[in-house]
Amino acid sequence: MRLPNPTGVCPMDVDFDTKALDLMDYAAWKQRADAAKVAFVPFGGGPYYGYEVGVIDAMHDLGIVPDAMLPGCVGNFVALFYLMALVEGGAPTAYIDRFSKAGLMAEKDYLKAPLPPLFPMRVAAWMRGFTQYYTSPQAxxxxxxxxxxxxxxxxxxxxxxxxxxxNLGVLTRNFCVWHPMMRFMMGGYYFAPIGPFGELYDPQNPEGWIDPAVNWGSVYSKQAPLYLMSLLEVGQPRVSLATNCIDHPDFAPLDGRRLASASNLPWLIGETKINDTWYRESAVRDVATLSPAALDALPSLEVLICVQIMHSNDTGTLSLDKGNHDNYALQVTEMIATIGDDDxxxxxxxxxxxxxxxxWIVIEAQPDAKPHWTHENITQCRQAGYQMAMRQFLANPRLRPYMTKLDSPQPLTAWPRRPSRPVPPLSLVEASRLAAE
Structure with missing residues (x-):
């Protein structure tokens, strides 16, 4: 059965067998939202998402299960796949590991495939969008x-x-964003609904671009943590929310189109048309879904576990010896790093x-991480995220009531748990010391 349009925003591109599944309706969603204590907030961060996976590893080892997910960008995928694993009772990162296997490369091969300074644009669509945009006086x-x-x-x-x-890059960016002529030249790109990225979203197969496929029955299950995702209407300052509730009166239903528009990865479309309105990722407003509406919907929150891609003071400078490949990725990283602080x-x-x-527990990416979509970089980020999260979790008394495995007799070993790359373990002695501080 295809679900009806509960909010008046848009019907869902999701099919459910409503008789076989115990779906989360608004009454169940509201009950869980009112009682939610712990929220997981993965900011995204493109090739730094390994930090978020490491934090999930640490939460799992300590028995911390978040009541809500407030993700952004690639964190939308990390949180959604984590949510599915929690509902289905499998390994918490099983879906994420499949996602990484499908989307990452070995570093030796990745470095041989230079990243262009701009992703390929659909030129005809850009020209039409530019012309259409400037037929309006408001433009x-x-x-x-x-x-x-x-x-x-x-x-x-x-x-x-x-x-x-x-600082020169920040000055240049601010000048270009403010200057009328630059706004005119960029208007068709930034404000017109042109979909500049390779459009893999297909209305006839709205989840066909997601690998691994989303189990929407798990996402909308009454047993699932709450999932709130922010969307930005193109040309408007307001951020709207989508969530895993079939009849929420204020938030749109989560589906493939909204996931596409809110997760502006290099291989996805930049904007998605929903009910004659174009939406895009809200990173220019909220790196993660920490908008007032999202926070107000969770009135009992006690702990927010945030994974920020990079501290603004730790961002690197552009390199002269690695060419566009690293330079472009670093420019993007530096551009959005400070937004996380503001958020x-x-x-x-x-x-x-x-x-x-x-x-607030904030795990921040470190400057030695690389802006590479590679297995090696994600592994390094994941290990660092695990170790940082473990130490912060164990040292935080506010989080201790939610650690159901804290008294486990097994040693809390550092990730990864593979003999090929041993890591000094976080022993029970150190864990006890941190927990007592």
């Missing part, structure tokens, strides 16, 4: 953004005081205004 009003000029001045002062490559700060301010006390 010309949008060329002027005086509210962005203070950012240009601040970035200019930062560069004068600290003339680093990164957390805005969420903390929102919670503080409501008088809500929530414990």
């Amino acid at each position: 010309y009003q949008d060329l002027f953004a005086p509210e962005l000029f203070p950012d240009v001045l601040k970035a200019g002062m930062d560069y004068l005081l600290h003339p680093t490559d990164r 957390i700060a805005q969420a903390q301010n929102h919670l503080a205004r409501q008088g809500r006390e929530v414990e």
